[in-house]
Amino acid sequence: MxxxxxxxxxxxxxxxxxxxxxxxxxxxxxxxxxxxxxxxxxxxxxxxxxxxxxxxxxxxxxxxxxxxxxxxxxxxxxxxxxxxxxxxxxxxxxxxxxxxxxxxxxxxxxxxxxxxxxxxxxxxxPTAGMTAYNLVEETRVSEGLRVLIVGATGGVGTLATQLAHGRGADVIATARPVNADLMMTLGATETVDHTQGPVADQVLARHPEGVDVLLDLTSGPEEFDAMTRAVRDGGTAVSTIGSADADALTEKNLRGFNFANRPSPQLLEILAGQVDAGRLTxxxxxxxxxxxxxxxxxxxxxxxxxxxxxxxxxx
Ligand SMILES: NC(=O)c1ccc[n+]([C@@H]2O[C@H](COP(=O)([O-])OP(=O)(O)OC[C@H]3O[C@@H](n4cnc5c(N)ncnc54)[C@H](OP(=O)(O)O)[C@@H]3O)[C@@H](O)[C@H]2O)c1
CATH class of the missing domain: 3.90.180.10 (Medium-chain alcohol dehydrogenases, catalytic domain)
Incomplete structure (x- = not known):
């Protein structure tokens, strides 16, 4: 074969x-x-x-x-x-x-x-969907929370944006201008162009109080550390690529972790069901x-x- x-x-x-x-x-x-x-x-x-x-x-x-x-x-x-x-x-x-x-x-x-x-x-x-689902679940994304998704235009990010929006959160998605409309269609409340200066600065300029949850899919350790400036005191910051330093997060009074996926057949069934119900694109x-x-x-x-x-x- x-x-x-x-x-x-x-x-x-x-x-x-x-x-x-x-x-x-x-x-x-x-x-x-x-x-x-x-x-x-x-x-x-x-x-x-x-x-x-x-x-x-x-x-x-x-x-x-x-x-x-x-x-x-x-x-x-x-x-x-x-x-x-x-x-x-x-x-x-x-x-x-x-x-x-x-x-x-x-x-x-x-x-x-x-x-x-x-x-x-x-x-x-499968992988992007289960990752996105577990990310919003484990960070307890819910109604009224402000969620910043860095790397939002990729496989995980496009699904996480929809799932976070579906839970009633306000989603700030990173996107180049060419992808901004697409992300709004998927449920983002606003977009930030990551090619136009530090994302954390752009987010804080609009929301000085910071975001409740950071889902970071792309930043290396130093960038991730800088990105957590955009998270409010007591908020949550997660990296999917191992960039979160538990001690540094604790010092900043943030809850956070390096995400590890937990696949299951039940989760695959939930995702297929959401696709068939028209809730997930x-x-x-x-x-x-x-x-x-x-x-x-x-x-x-x-x-x-x-x-x-x-x-x-x-x-
Ligand atoms: N820990 C786990 O269990 C787990 C599970 C799944 C995925 N992951 C990891 O998570 C990462 C994302 O996965 P994916 O499947 O979504 O990747 P992907 O489909 O390749 O998407 C990457 C996206 O990131 C954007 N991007 C790149 N640099 C950026 C930056 N500096 N700021 C903001 N956005 C940026 C790109 O958009 P532009 O081209 O427009 O910049 C692109 O849309 C990968 O490294 C993957 O290995 C980990």
Whole structure:
């Protein structure tokens, strides 16, 4: 089968012809129609998680995917052949990922796909959607709170903006002018152009009292520290890329943490339900064929994604 994989950490991703995987007990074999690209895909290829995540090679890249169940292992209860599913397929120890034609997933890593959207849209949802959902949940975003989302125009940010708005919060979203209208359509109350000077200064100029919650998806440690100036005393500041320093936050009387995602099949079902109910829009920014995954990963690495990139695998 066709797959995009690396032969070692740090090697260039390449289109390869790899053997079809077989589902073990509790596992499902899925013919993927589409794979969703996340920044974590190139971080894994780079070996960024090192020994924390043992891997076997060639390592198929990609976490997210959607397609049709074509085989089930023993003991599988939740699915049968022919089901339309979406979810997470990353299994580095087995060399498995989602940038391929046939992928194996634990049955608890996938869920029935939303009925109202294409496989391409479903493939864009799992990691970014569960991250966005857990972020607003764990920071207790609720009615009347002011939430600043930094990196709002990407995969996680566009979904977090909608979910925070859905909970009645006022969302300040970072966006270049070209993306400002889009973010307002998704539920932002206002936007801040992160290319026009420090975001914290711009926010404080409009709201001297500060924001209640900072969801920061892009800032390195120093920038994150500067960004927390925009958070009110006693507020909450979270980084998705490990930039939060617990001691520094405590000193500033802020609640905060480095976010770690907690995926679950229930969460996938909630997200698919919200998509079908028209409450959540998944923005597919670009759809490219599987063999263009190496170039698409390079673009993701540059940090300039708008919405999600999806790899089309089978029609
Ligand atoms: N900890 C976890 O479990 C977890 C889970 C999911 C994601 N993440 C991480 O969270 C980050 C975001 O993920 P994603 O999927 O949303 O990424 P993405 O789709 O690649 O989006 C990145 C977005 O950030 C914007 N951006 C870049 N630099 C910025 C800056 N200085 N200020 C404001 N916006 C900026 C970009 O917009 P412009 O091009 O317009 O600047 C782009 O829209 C990634 O590093 C990812 O690995 C972590």
């Amino acid at each position: 066709r797959a995009v994989a690396v032969s070692a950490f740090g090697e260039q991703p390449q289109l390869m012809d790899l053997p079809q995987p077989e589902p073990g007990p509790g596992e499902v074999l899925v013919r993927l129609a589409a794979a969703g690209l996340n920044p974590v895909d190139w971080k894994i290829a780079d070996g960024m998680f090192g020994d924390a995540k043992p891997a076997s090679f060639p390592l198929v890249l990609g976490t997210d995917g959607a397609g049709e169940v074509v085989g089930i292992g023993t003991g599988v209860r939740r699915f049968t052949v022919g089901d339309a599913v979406f979810g997470q397929f990353q299994r580095p120890e087995q060399g498995g990922g989602s940038y391929c034609e046939l992928a194996v997933a634990d049955e608890n890593s996938i869920a029935p796909a939303a009925r109202s959207v294409t496989y391409a849209t479903s493939a864009a949802l 998944v923005l597919v920014g670009r759809e490219v064929p599987l063999e263009e995954a190496p170039d698409a990963l390079e673009l993701s690495r540059s940090g300039r994604a708008r919405g999600k990139t999806v790899l089309a695998i089978t029609g």
